[in-house]
Amino acid sequence: MERERIRNFCIIAHIDHGKSTLADRFLEITGTVPRQKLSEQFLDRMDLERERGITIKAQAVRMDYRARDGHTYRLNLIDTPGHVDFSYEVSRSLAACEGAVLLVDATQGIEAQTVGNAYLAVEAGLQIIPVVNKIDLSVADPEGAAMELAELLGVDSAEVLRVSAKTGEGVEELLEAVVEMVPPPGGDPAEPLRALVFDSTYDTYRGVVAFVRVVEGRIKKGDRITFMATGASAEVEEVGYFSPDMTPCQELAAGDVGYVITGIKEVQRIKVGDTITERNRPAPEPLPGYREPKPMVFSGIYPVDSDDFQELEQALEKLKLNDAALSFERENSKALGYGFRCGFLGLLHMEIVQERLEREYGLNLVITAPNVIYEVETRKGEVLYIRNPSDLPDMSVVKEIREPFVAATIILPTEYMGAVMELLRERRGVFQNMSYLSSRRVEIRCLLPLAEIIVDFYDQLKSRSRGYASLDYEFHGFLPGDLVKLDILINGEPVDSFSTIVVRERAHEYGKRIAQKLRELIPRQLFDVPIQAAVGGRIVARETIKARRKDVLAKCYGGDVTRKKKLLQKQKEGKKRMKMVGKVEIPQEAFIRALTVTREERGR
């Protein structure tokens, strides 16, 4: 098909604003998938995603649409992930498009994520089509939502389309608008090949399936290609498109969206954002915007039963096959034995991985409270990245500790401003600016330490705004702070798993909280056990577990010795499950509870 008739676009929407339903209507109207075959929300493939109502893996569907001008257009709908953890993936998906449908729920108005992604789309030079969805609902306020969209994009509110993805009302008009407004792709098919990998998936039999947008040149079966960032080379086994199933075709040319299969089995060699070129006629420059996936949030993952260690390792390796952003390395903790320190893009990514490990691999896991990555500069000028606070070098050789900050956008009704500003202050937020979206709603922009976000920030934001505030953020950079390593000592012995990095002024409060928790969880011993929180050599908080006083079954009645023996035997068995920290016996359970308590308290 001639490039004039191709339209590459995506839908940008906040969670639950109806993106998947709209995509379903597109598939139906264009006849790509007959209505009866449309399982609800076709584009979300994984069960987990469906349950959470979010999209993790971007996909691209080719639809043929006969427009009112009598011509048939090829519409490539590229799905985008809908969560802040995956903003890099979003940006790559956007780079594969020329236009974006910006979808807003008429009952909700625009949310922080809408704004964040709209900016990304504008920056990527996309034509934006503003749309208000759910106009069929009686509580909808299409005019209000349209006003906000108009304000955000600097257009007239009359230009905002109104649809109901559920009933189909206005959806054809939207498709017409896509045809009319989204420009056809540029790029010269005669130039050396440059194709953007905007996502990939893993197929057990065929290896990595790369989703690509051909920007220049052509690609077909048998071509010898190179991935410019990773340097991987391969021969193309198959190219094709999704309609919505994988459909092989002759070639993909500049402007086309589709997939490439090469037989490469390792996802690490085909990374999102990489550029494919011909080996014998390479492009001089890769496409801009490639970035290594950078895990920002880390947590320890341990098998509850140490015999499951190898099973866990195998499961992580398998998960990594289709999750290039997941990183893990072996780690040994005094309290929990052998496990892995795993790196994630963010909290949601972390929870998805944990859930998949537990659900798909049936593993029983101990997952420690998450921490962020720290950038540490030593006095010698070395820069280290610290994934586990216990790895922090001695403070005497540390020149500066820097922590990751995010640039956050928060949108909320004006009446909750005070409460939310207070939350930002508590969480060490650095206010940047504020603007009114309407007389009722305001947008706050600020910098926040990521470490503050991964501890129940979102829940707090929701509860202090009665659920009305929305949040979006992207990585901003590492900023220095007055950070210290807080160690926890049980009976004078430091316990690695409890080490954390905190702001100096909060060290006492934080140390006290952990110490109190441990005092509750660790059973009393034969002697007093001090629990101390220390910064450097200085104790900042202390609790004492008083020595046990009584453990005796006094009545040995009527000569029933066997009962007493059984009881002692049981107690003896229990001892085997104890972990020793110096002379202190701590049940594995207590460790697990103490280490995971922050996660539970987050209440997710």
Place this chain on the structure above:
Amino acid sequence: MRIYVHWPFCVRKCPYCDFTSRKASSRFMELYLSCLHREIELWAEALPSSKRSVDSVYFGGGTPSTMTPPQLESILSRLREAFRFGEGTEITVEVNPGTWAGSELQEVVHLGVNRLSLGLQSLDGRSLSFLGRIHGPLECRRLLRKALDLDGVTVNVDLIYGLPEELGNSFIESLEEVLDQGPHHVSIYPLTLSPGVPMAKRVERGEIELPGEDRVAGEYERAVEMLGERGYLRYEISNFCLPGKECRHNLGYWRREEYLGLGASAHSFLGGVRISNVDSVLYYIFSIRRSALPVRAVHPLLPGEDDEERLILGLRLEEGVSIDLLRGREDALSEFESLGLIRRDGGRISLTTRGILLQNEVLVRIMSA
């Protein structure tokens, strides 16, 4: 040989009690009594003559004082026919206030009973009703005075500590009052609830709050002091007496002497084998009626179990155990000594008051060392 006779009947079962007992009904008691007679005969046939000399007899329950003195006499006379009693054979009967309020005490003493163990538990009305006892403090005082008036009879008083904090200082006050009366022997037991007993369910439901271990330990320590000041010697964790008034029967358990248990849920230790009778009174009656010994389980001791029992039982006693039993566990011993849990005296090891309170932990550590 020592003989224990279990009498599994009570006027009313106490809500904290986990021992085998049924409501006292005269028909059932008659039936059970005839079975006891038969069990005595069965054992007499089974045991060699060398094991038929009796050093002590102990009637426990349940509530043995729901028997009439003639019923008790019928058991004693069967035992005297089948076994050899000596001049000094100790014969103990547990007696609860609210029973045997007439001339029964006198009568059983005439039958040869020379030791009475009184289940007073407390002298505080609120505590007694919390414990679901059938009697009040008055019956306790009356029974104690009557028992102490008897000539040639050793009197023990049972008291329970570790009651809920809202019952105040009732244990210490009860002990004080009991000591003023001067019984020969005092046993103090902490309230211990097995899962499933009615009181444990009330605790689960949050209707009752049991005291923390610090309070319970404090009560025990205070009691040890008070008893010591009045000249009572602790010879076992829970048992205190004036010099020479130890309960020989119970000492036999802890010293691993042989004993024969008769009745439902009774236990025997014969020829290095531990034997448990069936728990249920009905099963007990069924099996006796078939002329079978009502045995539920026989546990021959495995190698090493002998020493383990010596430790478990011996460390309950003030005399402790021989250090030979603890060879190779020097590290554990030094640790316990430095924590003030044990004491070395010549070739023997015994627990201190602090160690007694932590006896289970000490035993488990020694056994795991």
